[in-house]
Amino acid sequence: MLSVPIDLESPVPMYEQIYSYIKNDIKDGRLTERSKLPSARSLATHLNISRNTVDMAYSQLVSEGYIESVPKSGFYVAAVSALASIPLMPLNRKENKKEEKKSFLYDFSPFAIDINSFPHNIWRKLSKDCMNEYNNELFLLGDSKGDESLRNAIAGYLYSSRGVICSPEQIIVGAGTDYLLLLLSKLFSVQKTDNPVIIAMENPTYKRAYEIFTTGMQFEVLPVGLDQNGIRVDKLSGSKADVVYVTPSHQYPLGLVMPVKRRQELLSWASLKNERYIIEDDHDSEFRYKGKPIPALKGMDSLGKVIYLGTFSRAIAPAIRVGYMVLPEELLTLYKKHLGMFASTVSRVDQYIITHFLADGYFERHLNKIRTLYKNKHDLLLQALKIFQNKIILEGEHAGLHLVVYFKTSLTEKELLDLACSGGIKLYGLNRHYIVPGANTLPGILLGYANLSEDEIKKGTLALYEILKDFLTD
Incomplete structure (x- = not known):
């Protein structure tokens, strides 16, 4: 029998306490797939509470797919435990905090977009249309x-x-x-x-x-x-x-x-x-x-x-x-x-x-607008990178929101990233995307441009050149 701890003085309703306890047991693997739960009546008797309270908890768990109701048999843990317990963000939080504290003059993120291009007016209109009495x-x-x-x-x-x-x-x-x-x-x-x-x-x-x-x-x-x-x-x-x-x-x-x-x-x-x-x-x-x-x-x-x-x-x-x-x-x-x-x-x-x-038709018009915006930034970055002359190798141009740039240098990727960081420039290395190390002899960088203004692209590229120029070879 489940021994669910009920806090009678808690502002959280009892049915929510039962729901949270069972859900966490399922996510943590303490209640395994296909395990049978006690009936609502027997659990209510065991906990000395109203059956309606247990019914509400079970109903919520069924709605969210954590448990299943089998007619004439009872309630069972659904085939969800492995999925529910997956860490969706397997990241090093301490490292993230350090990065968040560091501010950069120029962030060439390949993951970002131009958030200023978001269609605020259309989104506001559609949101308002949604909130009418007919919906x-x-x-x-x-x-x-x-x-x-x-x-x-x-x-x-x-x-x-x-x-x-x-x-x-x-x-x-x-x-x-x-x-x-x-x-x-x-x-x-x-x-x-x-x-x-x-x-x-x-x-x-x-x-x-x-x-x-x-x-x-x-x-x-x-x-x-x-x-x-x-x-x-x-x-x-x-x-x-x-x-x-x-x-x-x-x-x-x-x-x-x-x-x-x-x-x-x-x-x-x-x-x-x-x-x-x-x-x-x-x-x-x-x-x-x-x-x-x-x-x-x-x-x-x-x-x-x-x-x-x-x-x-x-x-x-x-x-x-x-x-x-x-x-x-x-x-x-x-x-x-x-x-x-x-x-x-x-x-x-x-x-x-x-x-x-x-x-x-809003999405098509929006795409046409931002495709032109990103193309202009893409072309501007290619133009700005000409200052490096033959000291870099480019890949992946003409599509997406970043370029791959290989720098002709004896620096390692980490040394290059650290050097740019010391000058207030955030770069993103290619090595982090390999499952097993690649055969690259030159450090590779994913140089994103979507979140930078045209002025930032020009000034940021020039600043990067000034930082790296003494470490580059032909």
Whole structure:
């Protein structure tokens, strides 16, 4: 029998105390998956409280997907414990505090956006439209995959801009890519119960995804090297991987574009076994400044092998925690059967705003505006970097929100970062994105420009040159 400590003098209602206690036990693994909970009547008798109080606690736990009610059997811990306990931010907090205290004259962050370009007036209008008397249903629980109207709008956007043909039914809406990767990882675990899932990733790669797969879900991850066309399929074919995570339209962080032939090779690899899949993270496909946008790999997928991930965080704002995932039909069936109990993690109010931002044409106009803004900054940075002459090597230009710059110097990456830091310039090294160390002989830097003004780009680049010029060679 659960011995839930009840504080009768606490301002927190008793049902919330019971709810929090059981939820924490599930998250911490003390209540394991499929464990049976005491009936509401017996727990109320044990705690000497009203049964209604226990009913309210259980109802909240069911709503959030922590427990399940099985007719004529009782309440059981849902298949959520491993997911709920994942540390979503496996970061060194002490190091973060030190960084926060340090102020910089110029921060060339590759992760930032130009927040001044946020469409305040349109967002305010849509928010006001949402809060009218006809939208009371937005305060009720909606579809666990996301509101159908939003999924319809996303499907239309993907077809027109990325060449992806999918039904709204295949789309899962969630609070950012990290959460969707967690759901996807759980889905792989359900699908492969006989052998552990092995995931291949580009090296270098998006390290947040790597941390979720390894630290969060404890999957084995195999790093696969790149050539000028992206991930090496010949190396992938020789591995034991079941799933591969790629960023084909704009490889993160190097900025490579995977050509059609390599994409076909990757799809052929996936087609050789039933349970092989490709995760396509299309994180910043909106920003291409030379030529036409690169179509999504998902648009070439005729066998249902590509899982497509997208987000609005880069195109609108990081705090807009709305991402989406397109599942192949086979995985969609598994999702409905095993993960359908998870409620959507995106507020229905936010879903309403995003829906109309897409469907009413605001998003397209916003993209056109910021694409021009970022192109101007991109071109200005390229011009400003000419002061370095032949002492640097550039990669990844013409797309995304950062350049990769290799400096011809005997300095190590850390020495270069520290030297820039001492001069008030925040730089971001390439090495942190490698699963295993790369073969780079020169220190590489991800030089972001989105959050800097044009004046800051010019002055910051000149200041960086003055700091490094005595350490550079031809």
